[in-house]
């Protein structure tokens with residue numbers, strides 16, 4: 040059987056980005072996807088794309104970053120409350136023409152539709168209904184078996200098949216890290232386009248209408264994401280079954296949204312990173328959720344999956360053009376190590392956000408309380424309260440040239 044230069048496993052946003060980045064290098068690409076053509080995954084999932092992410096998309100495919108920027112909703116005001124008191128507000132000016140917004144907000148399903156169209160226009164080949172059942176690497180390449188009974192041979196493979204990645208398991212790479220005990224319920228509601236809420240990101244510590252639970256509201260194009268942080272001892276079902284969702288949702292959003300729920304999910308977040316982003320033969324590179332899973336606060340999931348995908352494509356291109364096998368292996372290892380370093384940095388950033396929200400440590404509780412007391416006298420304390428639930432603003436500098 041002829042060996043393809045590279046296969047991508049998984050047609051989610053990171054897989055589609057890998058495919059486009061490989062096409063940008065002039066390589067033929069086949070994407071294997073377990074689902075059938077046209078599948079639509081429920082839920083908003085990733086909704087928040089940083090400017091760097093849109094710029095990376097624009098770099099690999101002219102017009103793509105801008106299309107996603109324009110398709111999304113740009114909220115320019117963020118506000119934070121402690122109980123009933125507003126402790127911070129900031130409004131950003133709209134960027135001048137030609138400058139990408141600092142972020143845009145678009146449901147992952149809609150971003151995927153745009154990425155998929157660009158992939159087909161760029162000549163990416165898709166093989167649907169191809170659930171990977173077996174993946175083996177050797178010094179020569181990769182052999183993948185799929186549920187359809189087909190066997191696929193390639194020199195390299197990008198594993199973007201999500202948190203339960205079969206590719207990762209097949210090549211014997213484990214995820215390391217904890218599961219956070221606190222539970223969060225995340226709800227999407229459809230926006231009322233004739234009478235939308237103001238496009239503002241709101242964070243409430245101790246929301247008075249929901250017995251002092253923390254609540255985050257993030258508007259995105261045609262929708263709003265509402266997250267509630269449950270208390271220890273709360274029964275997640277009480278907040279996530281249809282009646283339960285409605286009970287708390289209509290206390291944090293106008294009543295009409297109680298009948299506009301489109302998706303509900305309960306999470307206990309994993310904060311895990313793969314032990315290695317490549318296999319022993321340097322033939323597979325893991326990217327996105329196949330390589331790391333973080334809590335969404337700080338939006339470091341897809342925003343780091345995109346640079347993972349591009350690093351994998353660059354490493355594989357270098358390996359295919361390398362003068363000898365040692366040089367090829369070094370190119371793959373370098374890409375894998377760089378993105379693993381970035382993932383460790385991103386996990387730490389996400390851990391800091393979670394620790395701030397959970398406030399299990401007395402020092403965090405003290406710092407938060409002190410900040411509330413002085414927030415009315417200056418914006419620094421308020422700014423801390425506003426940004427801390429999302430972790431440090433900085434991207435993974437040392438690890439990834441300033442990208443997530």
Ligand SMILES: O=C(O)CCc1cccc(O)c1
Pocket residue numbers: 086087117240255257335336337338429
């Ligand atoms: O305000 C921010 O910087 C991030 C807001 C956000 C967006 C999407 C998901 C999430 O958990 C937080």
